[in-house]
Amino acid sequence: MxxxxxxxxxxxxxxxxxxxxxxxxxxxxxxxxxxxxxxxxxxxxxxPLEELRASFDRAFSEPSLFAYYPHNGGLLELRRWIVDWMKKDGLAPSWLTTREVLLTNGSQEGIHLIAEAFIEEGDAIIVESPTYPEALLTFRRQGARFLSVPVDREGIVPEALEALLEKSGPVKFIYSIVNFQNPSGYTTTDERKAKILDLARRYDTILVEDDPYRYLRYEGRPQGSYFALDGDGGRVLYLGSFSKIILPGVRVGWLAVPPELAPKMTELRVSCEISLPAITQYAVWDFMKDRDLPxxxxxxxxxxxxxxxxxxxxxxxxxxxxxxxxxxxxxxxxxxxxxxxxxxxxxxxxxxxxxxxxxxxxxxxxxxxxxxxxxxxxxxxxxxxxxxxxxxxxxxxxxxxxxxxxxxxx
Amino acid sequence: MxxxxxxxxxxxxxxxxxxxxxxxxxxxxxxxxxxxxxxxxxxxxxxPLEELRASFDRAFSEPSLFAYYPHNGGLLELRRWIVDWMKKDGLAPSWLTTREVLLTNGSQEGIHLIAEAFIEEGDAIIVESPTYPEALLTFRRQGARFLSVPVDREGIVPEALEALLEKSGPVKFIYSIVNFQNPSGYTTTDERKAKILDLARRYDTILVEDDPYRYLRYEGRPQGSYFALDGDGGRVLYLGSFSKIILPGVRVGWLAVPPELAPKMTELRVSCEISLPAITQYAVWDFMKDRDLPxxxxxxxxxxxxxxxxxxxxxxxxxxxxxxxxxxxxxxxxxxxxxxxxxxxxxxxxxxxxxxxxxxxxxxxxxxxxxxxxxxxxxxxxxxxxxxxxxxxxxxxxxxxxxxxxxxxx
Known part of the structure; x- marks a missing residue:
């Protein structure tokens, strides 16, 4: 060498x-x-390969998708669909527009962008114990110092979180997988969400809500989101994904952020890759838009x-x-x-x-x-x-x- | 707020x-x-929309492309094709295998990965004057300190580079767009390459060779690459792209690195996005593989x-x-x-x-x-x-x- x-x-x-x-x-x-x-x-x-094949094929009627796509945040039609869908499902605050939605190469890229945007070497962040290891990998890469908070069948344990926040000093964010958590399968209840959001406000920290499994609920009552619950608070970043409900190979997810963050996240995106393929985003949009989802x-x-x-x-x-x-x-x-x-x-x-x-x-x-x-x-x-x-x-x-x-x- | x-x-x-x-x-x-x-x-x-449409359609005969693709570096068939192609064109050293080739979401993602892998705040890097502004953006984001070296019609001016290296202290890398440079249109001649590579060795720095325009030569004699010229030196990273010769919207480029770097770059990729869509990579491979390129x-x-x-x-x-x-x-x-x-x-x-x-x-x-x-x-x-x-x-x-x-x- x-x-x-x-x-x-x-x-x-x-x-x-x-x-x-x-x-x-x-x-x-x-x-x-x-x-x-x-x-x-x-x-x-x-x-759903045959339907997705037809959706990809229809993308070829739109030659503009094959240039550098002019919106670095990703295909406008899909971002619009996501905004409508999240609002209809009660998952988004009323202020949400396409401007605050950035399409990502799967949720992992959203995690990567968040890590870049927030973590300086030595910063404390709170992660669930247990949690998704590739998020730990990315946060660790950026130099995060982990504080672990236990989860039980209803999500993060508020008393444990409060004790942690009380003694920890400033925390950049709390990272939580809210539905059917990887790996525990636990879901954060709305009652818990209210308590945890209240703690995030009192101790002035941010919530990163990772939600790839939401639409894989086989029984029981759906829960809301931190993102909607926070309303005008602007203290929550929401990560969504099409990997689990269409298929992982399209590599399409999204990151919704508070309005103040939107321009910075788009500039960060440009520095990472200019834009993602609009073709795959179009196929996802075409596949989802008129579907009877239930x-x-x-x-x-x-x-x-x-x-x-x-x-x-x-x-x-x-x-x-x-x-x-x-x-x-x-x-x-x-x-x-x-x-x-x-x-x-x-x-x-x-x-x-x-x-x-x-x-x-x-x-x-x-x-x-x-x-x-x-x-x-x-x-x-x-x-x-x-x-x-x-x-x-x-x-x-x-x-x-x-x-x-x-x-x-x- | x-x-x-x-x-x-x-x-x-x-x-x-x-x-x-x-x-x-x-x-x-x-x-x-x-x-x-x-x-x-x-x-x-x-x-070439109609041909690319057929290539995308053929991807749907390979359902495994639609899962999480098991090779984080990207589609093996395309990486194999790139290795063969680069060697046939005299652009790659004989040691190059698929292991050292990472497919990227366009060259910009390659630039991003290089910035993450090399630059610590305050590190000196050498850029051409003028150069591609989105590379400056990404390197600046990581905290790079720029040293500018002038280019003329034959590329980086060796005397100016030597003077810069002599007085600068350690330099992480030299970033050069070698063919029909953006924005000047200048191409680095092979004679210049030999001198510049020699300087990179003597002053122990790395060369990042960005080469998206190589195959858009309308007249004159093609030039070789630093990557091949360096042989077993393992001192050059090469960035290639299909954006200019197929179309930008497929978002497929590649980064070829010295063997010692390959595992680290793949781990970095996982932390950024797990993997890119194998579908688009398959379409590019299918489009290129039997084509009469000339x-x-x-x-x-x-x-x-x-x-x-x-x-x-x-x-x-x-x-x-x-x-x-x-x-x-x-x-x-x-x-x-x-x-x-x-x-x-x-x-x-x-x-x-x-x-x-x-x-x-x-x-x-x-x-x-x-x-x-x-x-x-x-x-x-x-x-x-x-x-x-x-x-x-x-x-x-x-x-x-x-x-x-x-x-x-x-």
């Missing part, structure tokens, strides 16, 4: 990034031909509800007696589990996939402080048929037995 | 970004229905050569007598001009578009130190028919006359 890259690389890239363990597990699943409870992504058999979503919900119930039943029957406890959410993709006797979940996950060809995600990666994830595991049911659920649960049970024996013997 | 955003925003977003003046000029062109010599983008009448490009070259010559002639005849001098490049999109008696080119550009409805880009925005751009102007001929060229040149001449009179009178 003739170049000493350490001398050239920024601190963030040299020292604060790391490979994704979810990526590693998914690669192992593929290489080993394992049964997979790993991927938090929609099931390919539910992709009936479209109902088909999806039926499939995922069946898979959720089958995997929950199989895991309880096969692995419950061995000490696995699981939480079953009202929507989303994830069952969240605990194995009380298990310390090192990463070792166990590697063992289970190698020895029994069953893949799942060790829970420790979802915690800013990995030690907090002791004994936790995440199972995704989105792509798992009832037959595979049973076979996978049996494999997991074998892995648990053998691993426990090896622990006892060591 | 209830939130004091100054307290929350990062320094880069609060203070280092600014609206794009090119964006402002293009918006004015549209609002005023002006003749435009502004946009550095391909002409829509040359978009004959495909020849049609494009003929059209642009005609437009270049028509605009150059019209400007010389109409505006030459008023003091406009222009450089005519062997390719690309731009004529670079100087008006010796003109100080404030931004004021003049606003005057010309408002009063005479003729749009062009004031040259000062292409300089890290705007004062260096005194009297310079950029004209793009890519979208200008010969008729419009003549009418636009007449309007510019009227604007020059009237503006000069008003200067004399003030």
């Amino acid at each position: 003739q170049v000493d890259w350490e001398r050239f690389l920024s601190d963030k890239v040299a020292h604060r990034l790391e490979p994704s363990l979810i990526g590693e597990m998914m690669k192992l699943v593929k290489e080993l031909g394992a049964i997979s409870f790993t991927a938090g992504e929609p099931s390919a058999d539910l992709y 009936s479209y979503l109902a088909t999806m919900h039926d499939a995922y509800r069946t898979r959720r119930d089958a995997l929950a039943l199989a895991l309880r029957e096969e692995c419950g007696p061995l000490g696995l406890e699981i939480d079953v959410p009202e929507g989303g993709f994830f069952l969240w589990g605990r194995i009380a006797w298990l310390d090192d979940v990463v070792s166990f996950a590697r063992y289970a996939i190698t020895e029994e060809k069953i893949g799942f995600i060790p829970g420790s990666i979802f915690f800013a402080d990995k030690a907090d994830g002791r004994g936790t595991v995440r199972f995704s049911f989105a792509k798992v048929s009832p037959d595979l659920a049973r076979e996978g649960a049996k494999r997991l049970a074998r892995a648990m037995k053998a691993y426990r024996s090896s622990m006892a013997g060591s | 209830q939130v004091d955003w100054e307290r929350f925003l990062s320094d880069k977003v609060a203070h280092r970004l600014e609206p794009s003046l090119i964006g402002e000029m293009m918006k004015l062109v549209k609002e005023l229905g002006a003749i435009s010599f502004t946009a550095g983008e391909p002409s829509a009448d040359l978009y 004959s495909y490009l020849a049609t494009m070259h003929d059209a642009y050569r005609t437009r270049r010559d028509a605009l150059a002639l019209a400007l010389r005849e109409e505006c030459g007598p008023l003091g406009l001098e222009i450089d005519v490049p062997e390719g690309g999109f731009f004529l670079w001009g100087r008006i010796a008696w003109l100080d404030d080119v931004v004021s003049f550009a606003r005057y010309a578009i408002t009063e005479e409805k003729i749009g062009f880009i004031p040259g000062s925005i292409f300089f890290a130190d705007k004062a260096d751009g005194r009297g310079t102007v950029r004209f793009s001929f890519a979208k200008v028919s010969p008729d419009l060229a003549r009418e636009g040149a007449k309007r510019l001449a009227r604007a020059m006359k009237a503006y000069r009179s008003s200067m004399a009178g003030s």
